Amino acid sequence: MTGSGTDRTRPSIAGQAPIVILVEPQLAENIGMCARAMANFGLTELRLVAPRDGWPSGGGLKKGATAAASGATHILDNARLFPDAAAAIADLNHVLATTARERGQMKRVVTPAEAMPGLSERIGTGERVGILFGRERIGLTNEEISFADAILTFPVNPAFASLNLAQAVLLCGYEWLKASGGEPPFRENNPSPPASRATVLSMFDYLEGELDRCGFFPPGKKPIMTANLRDILHRLDMTEQEARTLRGVFKSLAEGPRAGRSEPKA
Amino acid sequence: MTGSGTDRTRPSIAGQAPIVILVEPQLAENIGMCARAMANFGLTELRLVAPRDGWPSGGGLKKGATAAASGATHILDNARLFPDAAAAIADLNHVLATTARERGQMKRVVTPAEAMPGLSERIGTGERVGILFGRERIGLTNEEISFADAILTFPVNPAFASLNLAQAVLLCGYEWLKASGGEPPFRENNPSPPASRATVLSMFDYLEGELDRCGFFPPGKKPIMTANLRDILHRLDMTEQEARTLRGVFKSLAEGPRAGRSEPKA
Numbered sequence: 001m002t003g004s005g006t007d008r009t010r011p012s013i014a015g016q017a018p019i020v021i022l023v024e025p026q027l028a029e030n031i032g033m034c035a036r037a038m039a040n041f042g043l044t045e046l047r048l049v050a051p052r053d054g055w056p057s058g059g060g061l062k063k064g065a066t067a068a069a070s071g072a073t074h075i076l077d078n079a080r081l082f083p084d085a086a087a088a089i090a091d092l093n094h095v096l097a098t099t100a101r102e103r104g105q106m107k108r109v110v111t112p113a114e115a116m117p118g119l120s121e122r123i124g125t126g127e128r129v130g131i132l133f134g135r136e137r138i139g140l141t142n143e144e145i146s147f148a149d150a151i152l153t154f155p156v157n158p159a160f161a162s163l164n165l166a167q168a169v170l171l172c173g174y175e176w177l178k179a180s181g182g183e184p185p186f187r188e189n190n191p192s193p194p195a196s197r198a199t200v201l202s203m204f205d206y207l208e209g210e211l212d213r214c215g216f217f218p219p220g221k222k223p224i225m226t227a228n229l230r231d232i233l234h235r236l237d238m239t240e241q242e243a244r245t246l247r248g249v250f251k252s253l254a255e256g257p258r259a260g261r262s263e264p265k266a
Numbered sequence: 267m268t269g270s271g272t273d274r275t276r277p278s279i280a281g282q283a284p285i286v287i288l289v290e291p292q293l294a295e296n297i298g299m300c301a302r303a304m305a306n307f308g309l310t311e312l313r314l315v316a317p318r319d320g321w322p323s324g325g326g327l328k329k330g331a332t333a334a335a336s337g338a339t340h341i342l343d344n345a346r347l348f349p350d351a352a353a354a355i356a357d358l359n360h361v362l363a364t365t366a367r368e369r370g371q372m373k374r375v376v377t378p379a380e381a382m383p384g385l386s387e388r389i390g391t392g393e394r395v396g397i398l399f400g401r402e403r404i405g406l407t408n409e410e411i412s413f414a415d416a417i418l419t420f421p422v423n424p425a426f427a428s429l430n431l432a433q434a435v436l437l438c439g440y441e442w443l444k445a446s447g448g449e450p451p452f453r454e455n456n457p458s459p460p461a462s463r464a465t466v467l468s469m470f471d472y473l474e475g476e477l478d479r480c481g482f483f484p485p486g487k488k489p490i491m492t493a494n495l496r497d498i499l500h501r502l503d504m505t506e507q508e509a510r511t512l513r514g515v516f517k518s519l520a521e522g523p524r525a526g527r528s529e530p531k532a
Binding site: 071157161177190239 | 302303305306307308336337338366367368369370371372373374375377379419420421422423424426427428429430433436437440443444448449450451452453454455456458505508
């Protein structure tokens with residue numbers, strides 16, 4: 001495992017992951033975009049069933065795929081070729097078939113979010129798991145779907161349901177990484193601890209004293225206006241540093257322009 | 267709302283959704299693929315900030331985008347153009363900025379799965395919400411990020427973290443639809459109810475009787491082998507229909523070839 005972003009040939013997600021099986025993909029660009037989507041989410045093993053234009057086909061198809069893969073060439077280089085879907089899944093223990101349409105089969109139907117925790121568990125116990133993706137226009141045949149343990153489908157806008165191949169692979173990879181404990185690349189960068197209540201109340205005291213001095217509060221209104229101001233400022237849920245910054249802002253406004261202030265000090 | 271798949275110009279997801287704002291997108295193809303990803307998940311409003319090659323730019327850029335949009339032309343037709351990010355978000359109440367890199371800002375960082383339920387709640391109370399997406403190569407400027415309430419980032423493989431623009435939009439739309447109660451287009455198609463225990467036990471009786479008749483059980487082994495067989499078959503969690511189908515299969519095997527069986531009956 002590497003945390004470095006420089007070595008793009010090695011995924012940082014260790015171990016097995018679901019195998020992506022593209023059945024008779026037509027466009028080299030789609031194969032490449034699938035490889036990129038796989039790499040984005042730590043999927044590593046790609047299988048190709050009878051790509052329409054051959055593979056590598058004298059370099060032509062693979063070249064187009066490589067251009068679309070944006071660097072995920074390790075996945076294309078290691079892709080294995082099979083004559084049909086049955087051969088491509090022969091060594092697997094559990095298989096899902098993706099489809100966007102009801103096929104009238106009495107098979108369990110799951111979304112990626114529902115499926116991936118179970119796949120993760122299977123892979124954790126040593127099973128080999130694959131996901132079949134069909135041809136760009138017509139998908140998988142009913143026979144190919146009959147090879148699978150369950151149907152995988154996607155929650156989409158029913159009025160515009162057509163996902164492209166790489167997007168379907170992307171959503172599977174995304175949910176796989178989520179189910180495998182994937183984290184965003186970074187979180188809040190906030191080295192300062194939450195402000196202590198003493199710091200906040202001392203800031204309030206300073207602010208209210210200065211506003212008093214400026215005649216901000218109309219007669220009799222100070223208690224309610226002070227309460228409102230405190231409500232606004234509490235909502236910031238400030239860090240210690242932010243409380244000090246705000247106090248500095250109020251102080252600067254209260255003191256007004258200072259001689260030599262805008263000139264750099266020697 | 268329409269449940270029909272034929273009218274692709276009208277999303278079936280009613281009401282507001284987050285507004286997608288592309289800041290200085292360069293490639294027409296990417297704009298089109300973003301529109302398609304939006305349509306897939308019921309996002310409807312697209313804003314473009316100073317696209318590199320203009321918009322519609324005599325038709326050239328928009329034509330390329332339309333080709334890549336695979337029919338999501340209603341989104342491109344209604345896209346609004348703005349000179350800068352500040353203008354594009356001026357009428358919004360809540361704004362997220364997407365970025366793949368740590369920016370050293372002390373801003374809340376959320377993933378799409380974390381963000382969308384909150385956005386859904388805001389939109390439900392009438393707020394207008396937008397998501398800023400940066401330029402293909404360099405993303406958003408730090409100033410543009412400073413306009414936002416929070417940073418949105420994606421859980422990805424750290425060794426291969428570069429998502430393309432449409433994929434980032436796709437993941438936001440996908441989590442938006444999930445948070446809005448989106449459902450897969452279909453579920454199990456199984457009209458038969460679960461088998462009653464009586465049907466299953468009667469099938470066991472038939473099977474075990476036939477196996478006895480065939481001399482399947484070695485002496486003294488019938489109890490344990492019967493228990494094992496029942497364990498295997500119980501695991502099927504059969505429907506009524508499936509129990510009858512299996513009984514028919516066993517019966518056919520037990521009875522062997524029948525005269526005239528393969529010929530259609532008059």
